[in-house]
Amino acid sequence: MExxxxxKTQDKDLIKGFIAGNDHYFDVLIQRYKAKVFTTIYLIVKDxxxxxxxxxxxxxKVVRMIRxxxxxxxxxxxxxxxxIARNLAIxxxxxxxxxxxxxxxxxxxxxxxxxxxxxxxEEKIIREENARYIRGLIQKLPDKQREVLIMRSYADLSFxxxxxxxxxxxxxxxxxxxxxLLNLKKLAQEQEIPTGYEETVHR
Amino acid sequence: xxxxxxxxxxxxxxxxxxxxxxxxxxxxxxxSDESLWERYEHLQTINEDVQKAVLEPSVESCERVMxxxxxxxxTQKQPTTEAKSSIRTFLxxxxxxxxxxxxVVVVAFITFISVAILxxxxxxxxxxxxxxxxxxxxxxxxxxxxxxxxxxxxxxxxLRFIREGVETIEKEDPIL
Numbered sequence: 254m255e256x257x258x259x260x261k262t263q264d265k266d267l268i269k270g271f272i273a274g275n276d277h278y279f280d281v282l283i284q285r286y287k288a289k290v291f292t293t294i295y296l297i298v299k300d301x302x303x304x305x306x307x308x309x310x311x312x313x314k315v316v317r318m319i320r321x322x323x324x325x326x327x328x329x330x331x332x333x334x335x336x337i338a339r340n341l342a343i344x345x346x347x348x349x350x351x352x353x354x355x356x357x358x359x360x361x362x363x364x365x366x367x368x369x370x371x372x373x374x375e376e377k378i379i380r381e382e383n384a385r386y387i388r389g390l391i392q393k394l395p396d397k398q399r400e401v402l403i404m405r406s407y408a409d410l411s412f413x414x415x416x417x418x419x420x421x422x423x424x425x426x427x428x429x430x431x432x433x434l435l436n437l438k439k440l441a442q443e444q445e446i447p448t449g450y451e452e453t454v455h456r
Numbered sequence: 457x458x459x460x461x462x463x464x465x466x467x468x469x470x471x472x473x474x475x476x477x478x479x480x481x482x483x484x485x486x487x488s489d490e491s492l493w494e495r496y497e498h499l500q501t502i503n504e505d506v507q508k509a510v511l512e513p514s515v516e517s518c519e520r521v522m523x524x525x526x527x528x529x530x531t532q533k534q535p536t537t538e539a540k541s542s543i544r545t546f547l548x549x550x551x552x553x554x555x556x557x558x559x560v561v562v563v564a565f566i567t568f569i570s571v572a573i574l575x576x577x578x579x580x581x582x583x584x585x586x587x588x589x590x591x592x593x594x595x596x597x598x599x600x601x602x603x604x605x606x607x608x609x610x611x612x613x614x615l616r617f618i619r620e621g622v623e624t625i626e627k628e629d630p631i632l
Contacts, residue, residue: 291513312521387509427464434502
C-alpha cells in the first residue's frame with residue numbers, strides 16, 4: 254500500500270522527503286529514472302564500464318546538490334539529472350583526452366543479463382537482443398543526430414530545451430531528430446536484421 | 457486550404473509538443489491523408505523501437521549510490537550549512553550585547569535590592585521606622601543613646617565662651 258503510494262508520488266515530493274531525511278525516497282527516484290539516465294550516459298560514452306562509473310558519479314553529485322539546496326523544484330528532475338550526466342560525460346572526455354571506446358557489440362558485458370523484463374526467458378532474450386541491436390544502430394548515428402535523439406527520447410528534454418542546450422534553432426533540432434530516425438531505419442535495412450527485430454520493424 | 461504536415465510536424469505530434477488546436481488538425485488530416493498516415497506510422501515505429509532500447513545500470517551501481525546516501529546522511533535533521541552560518545553570524549553579533557545588557561540589569565537590580573535592605577535595616581535599628589503593627593518608638597530609646605543627645609543651650613554656652621576668648625585675644629594683641 255505504502256509502496257504503491259510512493260510510486261505515485263511526484264518527484265518534487267520525493268525530493269522534499271529525501272531532504273527531510275528519508276533516504277528511501279532517493280531510492281525510488283533512482284528506480285524511476287535509472288534506465289533513462291544510464292541509457293543516456295551509455296549512448297554518449299559508448300562504453301558500459303565507463304557508463305557504470307559515470308552513472309554512480311552522476312547520482313552522487315545529484316545527492317550532494319540536493320542536500321546543498323541547489324535543486325530547483327520547479328524544474329524537471331530527469332532533464333536536470335541528464336544535464337549533469339551530459340556535463341560529466343564531457344568532463345570525462347576532456348580528462349582522458351581520447352575518443353570514446355567503440356564497442357561493436359556488448360557480448361563482453363555480464364550486466365546485460367541483468368535486465369528486468371517480463372515474460373518467458375526466450376522473450377526476454379529476444380527483447381534484449383533487439384534493444385542491443387538498436388543501441389548499436391544509435392551509436393552509429395552522426396554525433397549531432399545522436400545527441401538530439403538521446404536528449405529527446407531518453408532525457409525527456411523538449412525540442413526547445415534541446416535547441417537551447419545545443420545552441421541551434423528549434424527547426425534545426427527537429428530536423429536532426431528527423432534525420433536520426435530516418436537514418437536508424439536506413440542503417441537497419443543495410444545491416445542484417447537480427448531475429449526478433451524483424452517483427453518490430455516490419456509490422 | 458488543406459495544410460501539408462511535414463515530417464518535423466509528425467515528430468512534434470509523436471513527442472506531444474503540438475498545441476491542442478494544431479494536434480486536432482493533425483489528427484483530422486491523419487484520418488483522411490493516407491500518405492501522411494504512412495509517414496506517421498514509419499516514424500512512430502522507429503520511435504517505439506528507440507524507446508525499447510533502454511539499458512539499465514547494474515544492481516551494484518545502484519547499491520553503491522544508496523550506500524553513499526546512507527553513509528553521508530545527516531544524523532538528525534539539521535539546518536543547512538548556509539542556515540548554520542547565518543545563525544552563527546547572528547548569534548556572534550547579538551550574544552555579547554545581550555549578555556552585557558542582562559548583566560548590567562542584573563547588577564543594577566542586585567545593588568538596588570542590597571542598598572534598600574541595608575538602608576531599611578539601618579533605619580530599623582536606628583529606630584526611625586515604625587515596625588508595622590508595633591508600638592511607636594519611644595523617645596526614651598533616643599535618650600538612652602548618648603550619641604543622639606543634643607542640647608542647644610550647651611552649644612550656645614560654648615560658642616559664647618569661644619567668642620569671649622577671641623575678643624580677649626583681640627584686645628590684648630590688636631595685630632591679630
